[in-house]
Amino acid sequence: MFLTDFSHEMKLVTLDDIGKLILREDNGGYLSPESKFTSIREAVGQTLAHDLPWLAPKVPQVLIDHWMNNFPTATVQMPGALGMLRSTCRAAVASRNLPGT
Template identity: 35%
Template sequence: MLFDLDNTLTHRAQSIERYVARFLQDFQSRLKTVDPKSLFALISATDNGGYGRAGNPHPSIKASIAHRLHRELAWRSPPSEAALLDHWFHSFPTCAVLMPGALEILTELRKQNLPVAILSNGNDLSRQATVDALGLREFCVDVFSSDRLRLKKPDPATFRHVAEVLGIAPEACLMVGDHPTVDVCGAQSAGLSAVWLRGFHNWPEIHPMPISIDTLSQLTAWFRHRKN
């Protein structure tokens, strides 16, 4: 079993809400004024569900967020852009919020002795820190990032390489993710089966829709039924 991380095992928007609270705790005394809802909207728009915006002039999403926070907030005593970047890098993983049903499905898969790995695009240190902050390490045989692999979803080579490292044939792997193209179609093009977690992206009409779920609890119920 392969799981995406953001908006699959974690809830990105709720994680940003928690980060906003941390940000205000650490920086509010240096701001003239700030509206938490506006701050959440600024970060969410820049983050775009963990995918960033097309044409982003910065090297990463976190760099874009740090730049906008530095330029657009009403600072009394502004920290450097580098300090804001460092704050996001070290604080955001600790603000991660589990997707409802995440522990339930991971616990069920462990009971059934089914190996689980996480496959996520992004910086390896932040991926690992998020997994550790949420206590997911004990459920996973490995945590793969595009940074570590030098391969990125939806490239089919990414999924095939991970399956090879795990010692599992691609056709015996199931990928669960929220993004139709990056997670689902990418996995299918590599010979894996895939389940789409609805609610975060629209399904592109050019592709036939796969098995889909609205919640991870539905996946847990399916595996329990399969066992029985």
């Protein structure tokens, strides 16, 4: 979606190029302790604005807004997530049945 929405404003760039930048800043869903940013969305927006070959400078907030408006509909389940949630729920139910809890 990002490439479709912004490709006309950039020199040639691939989805892989964009993905690598996002994954680097996303850091598996955790802001790197060394990051100079206060949130992942800020880090991603700033990085995309700075590191992609824009035809004209891009304001990071435009990219952050795009990310926030579209990210929830573009997420995919990580492998093993459903099993982990089921295990967590079973553990929570089991712990409620322990004496003294």
